[in-house]
Amino acid sequence: MRVEADRDACISAGNCVMTAGEIFDQDDDGIVVVLQSDVTAEDEAKVREAVKLCPASALRLV
Template sequence: MKIEADRDACISAGNCVMSAPEVFDQDDDGIVVLLADPVPDGELENARAAVRLCPASALRVASE
């Protein structure tokens, strides 16, 4: 699975990092950074949760 992150839309809430720390991080400004592309099999559910929980809708599943 691939995730797309709209860094311009990111509001630095950090829900993605809390949901899937193996997949997401934040830069010095708090903006989302993808750590894994594609998402490892063991992190699929966590990554999907991060997409659902993003308050800015800055994340989306690009491919399954």
């Protein structure tokens, strides 16, 4: 499983970073940066929660 981010859709809410900071970060403008696109079984629950909480629906699992 991989996680992808639509940086154009991101509204800089930061929910992803608060939920899964080892997977997501924000650049200087607050836009999401995916640090690790391949999701391990250990991180899957946190990443799924981050995708669910994104107010802009800028994250998706593939």
